[in-house]
Amino acid sequence: MIRTMVFAGIIALAACSSEAQDSAKTQDVPAPQIKPIAAKAAQVAEPHSEPLHDAQSSSPNPDAAPKKMDWSKPLTCVGQAVQGGALLCRTYGSTYVTLGGTKVQSDGSGQVILGFDRDAPSTVTAKLVDPGGHSYSQTFDVKAREWDISRIDGLPKNQVSEYTAEELKRIRAATARKKIGFASQEPVVRLTSDGFESPVKDYIKTTNFGAQRILNGIKKRPHYGVDMAAPAGTPITAPADGVVSLADMDMYFEGSLIMIDHGQGLISYYMHMQDVLVEPGQIIKTGDVIGKIGTRGRSTGPHLCWRLKWRGQNLDPELLTKWPDQVQLSQD
Secondary structure, three states: OEEEEOOOOOOOOOOOOEOEOOOOOOOOOOOOOOOOOOOOHHHOOOOOOOOOOOOOOOOOOOOOOOOOOOOOOOOEEEEOOEOOOEEEEEOOOOOEEEEOOEEEEOOOOOEEEEEOOOOOOOEEEEEEEOOOOOEEEEEEEOEOOOEEEEEEOOOOHHHOOOOOHHHHHHHHHHHHHHHHHHOOOOOOOOOOOOOOOOOOOOOEEEEOOOOEEEEOOEEEEEOOEEEEEOOOOOEEEOOOOEEEEEEEEEEOOOEEEEEEEOOOOEEEEEEOOOEEOOOOOOEEOOOOEEEEOEOOOOOOOOEEEEEEEEOOEEEOHHHHHOOOOOEOOOOO
């Protein structure tokens, strides 16, 4: 179901990009060489994530056959099994988990991040395989959500549907750089069971995650972020520990863009800033100032567009600030 939202008056409206998908259809260009940004060695620190339960941790010895794991217990998770939601789960170390076609390996302490896209179906099954090849499955009932409609008119045509040859060149170059940022997949989970803190302390929310965007009367992809209006120069802080995978002041739609990998490809990102205060490879701690609110790129007023992806799935970052203590799961 869809609710209609109309933003008017003095509230700053945010017309965020829909990444490369909102760009005009362009001719194919050579794929960039994707080399995920590695954390700078001098800054590497152990993550401060506490165990979710006392499950056995596995660090397979290549010289010995791994033992069969005890799968009598289901996964233990915190988070929300809902469209746009994410879970932080504890299983056994070095276990492969496949969720909806996306495959990820738990870290050495058995932590694994799982995400549910905005358009996830009502049930999704996770398939687990331990280091010994023994399998297990867990089905999640995914709660459906209602989505708003967000209409914004009066945008320049070259931010919606008409582009010059030079603008198309900039769009393609920006898209290639974003691919590098999204390719980051830090193996160690830096997210904790506390979830996210808000990156902006005082703001007016002008657009919810998942809203169907209609720009200048043209239906676009859904808005995959949360728009947070605040005065220009307002500090933006990291919502959780992570590694910066992209920091760029010259993006076409976003204006400026920061991406932070919180582990296993859970990438939070930040748009339209007037200042970017971090660099690729930098280790970030919760609460560190990473930038300042601005109105660069496709924007109609000072605000932050805050987004979240997990392995290509579009997630709602606000849901990670509202995690319940534990998700009750039933074993298949």
